[in-house]
Amino acid sequence: MARRKVDPRECSLASALNVVGEKWSLLAVREVFYGVHRFDGIVRNTGAPRDVLAARLRTLVDGGVLRRVRYSERPPRDEYHLTQAGRELAPALLGLMRWGMRWVPGAPEGPTVFTHECGGPLDAGIVCAACGEEAGAADLSVPDNGPTANGT
Known part of the structure; x- marks a missing residue:
């Protein structure tokens, strides 16, 4: 059987989905829009597994959608806030x-x-x-x- 050449169409939608195109990512962004900024609140309101949500929040921060703001040094705790890209x-x-x-x-x-x-x-x-x-x-x-x- 001959293999078909795979040549996916590259576009800005595909690039955007690499950052926000996952259920828990979009629900986390929704929660930050609603004013929920702390990890435990985002977990509670989305139902996301903690480890999965932590990974999605890292992706959103790395992708410039959210920014992390430290609210406690001991123990270290962060809040998540929308960037301009996130608000858009x-x-x-x-x-x-x-x-x-x-x-x-x-x-x-x-x-x-x-x-x-x-x-x-x-x-x-x-x-x-x-x-x-x-x-x-x-x-x-x-x-x-x-x-x-x-x-x-």
């Missing part, structure tokens, strides 16, 4: 939450993460960078950039 994940988190509420049967709505200065809840959307109009799912297209990863 808000639209992605809101989009995933909206998608889950719409397409995952039985998914709870959960608390509103972000509100506008008027007090209303914010929602993620796709806006044209050129004209500023909001785009719906039917409006999306990807320019032909050559063959796909499977050669078609």
Whole structure:
């Protein structure tokens, strides 16, 4: 049997997923958005195994999404805070939450993460960078950039 050549498509999405593309990573970021900054609180609210969460938090710190802030020297204890890069994940988190509420049967709505200065809840959307109009799912297209990863 001949082996198929594997040539994965490289893109910024794949690079981003190397940092945040795992369940416990995104749930940890969610908790920091909610104001939970300490390890034990993040463990409690996500249900993540402690060793797995510790590894994910290291990845998020190394990837520039979170920063560690020491709050106790004896014993040494750190809190986790969002960086600018972490705060810019808000639209992605809101989009995933909206998608889950719409397409995952039985998914709870959960608390509103972000509100506008008027007090209303914010929602993620796709806006044209050129004209500023909001785009719906039917409006999306990807320019032909050559063959796909499977050669078609």
